[in-house]
Amino acid sequence: MKLYNTRAVRLLRLVIRSVTKAPQVTIPLFLVLAAIGIAASVYVVFYVAPLEYSYNEAGKLNGSSLFFNQKIFFFHVAHAFWLFGAVFMAGVSSILFLTDRDPVWDDIASAATDVAVAFGAVVLLTGSIWGKAAWDVWWQWEPRLTMSLLLWLVLVGYVLVRRFAGPSADRVAAGMAIFGMVGVPFIYKMVGNDSHPAAGTDGVVATLGPGMRVPFWLSVAGFLFWYLALVIIRVQSTIAEREVRELRERGLDLGVLQ
Numbered sequence: 001m002k003l004y005n006t007r008a009v010r011l012l013r014l015v016i017r018s019v020t021k022a023p024q025v026t027i028p029l030f031l032v033l034a035a036i037g038i039a040a041s042v043y044v045v046f047y048v049a050p051l052e053y054s055y056n057e058a059g060k061l062n063g064s065s066l067f068f069n070q071k072i073f074f075f076h077v078a079h080a081f082w083l084f085g086a087v088f089m090a091g092v093s094s095i096l097f098l099t100d101r102d103p104v105w106d107d108i109a110s111a112a113t114d115v116a117v118a119f120g121a122v123v124l125l126t127g128s129i130w131g132k133a134a135w136d137v138w139w140q141w142e143p144r145l146t147m148s149l150l151l152w153l154v155l156v157g158y159v160l161v162r163r164f165a166g167p168s169a170d171r172v173a174a175g176m177a178i179f180g181m182v183g184v185p186f187i188y189k190m191v192g193n194d195s196h197p198a199a200g201t202d203g204v205v206a207t208l209g210p211g212m213r214v215p216f217w218l219s220v221a222g223f224l225f226w227y228l229a230l231v232i233i234r235v236q237s238t239i240a241e242r243e244v245r246e247l248r249e250r251g252l253d254l255g256v257l258q
Contacts, residue, residue: 079222158180
C-alpha cells in the first residue's frame with residue numbers, strides 16, 4: 001500500500017486542511033494562548049524560580065554557579081524543543097510531498113522551515129550567551145555545536161533554494177528538509193558528550209528541581225502555541241503565494257499576461 005493511501009495520512013491531511021482553512025479561529029486562539037503562556041512563564045521564571053547556585057565542601061560558592069544567568073535556560077531549551085519539532089514537521093511533510101505531490105505538504109514544509117530558521121537563530125544566540133556566562137567562551141567548535149550550526153545553515157539554504165532555484169526548487173528543498181531531519185537525532189545524542197549539559201533521562205530537564213519544573217514547562221507550552229501560530233500564518237501566506245504564482249502562469253499561458 002502506498003504511503004499516501006494510508007488511513008493515518010488521509011486523516012492527517014484532513015486535520016491539517018481543517019486547521020489551515022479556519023485561520024480566523026486557530027491563529028487568534030494560538031496567539032492568545034501563546035501570549036498568556038509566555039507572559040506567565042516570564043513572570044514565574046524571573047520572580048518565582050530560584051536562582052541556580054551551589055556550595056563546595058568548604059562552604060563556599062562554586063565558581064560554576066550561574067545565579068541570574070541561568071534564567072536563559074528556560075527560553076533556550078524551549079526554543080530548541082520546537083526547533084526540532086519544526087525540522088521534523090518539515091522533513092515528514094517533504095517525504096509526503098515527494099510521495100504524492102500534494103502541494104499542501106510542500107506548503108507545510110516551507111512554513112515549518114521558515115519558523116525553524118527563526119527558532120534556530122534564537123537557540124544559537126541564547127546558547128552562545130549561556131556559554132559566555134558559564135564557561136567564558138562565546139563559541140567552541142565541538143561536534144554538537146558544529147552540527148547545530150550546520151543544521152541551521154541547511155535550513156537557511158532551504159529558504160534560499162525555494163526562492164532562487166527555479167522550477168525544481170520544491171524537490172531540491174524537500175531533499176534538504178529530509179536531510180536536516182535526519183541530522184536532528186545525531187545532534188540530540190551528542191548533547192552531554194561535550195561541555196553542553198546532558199540530555200535524556202539523566203539530563204538537566206529530567207532532573208530539574210521542583211521550583212524550576214513549572215516555569216520550564218510553562219515556557220515550553222507558551223512557545224509551543226507561538227510556534228503553531230507562526231506555522232499556520234506561514235502556511236496561509238505560502239498557499240496565497242503559490243496560488244498567485246499559478247494564476248500568473250495561467251495568464252502567461254493564455255496570453256493574458258506578458
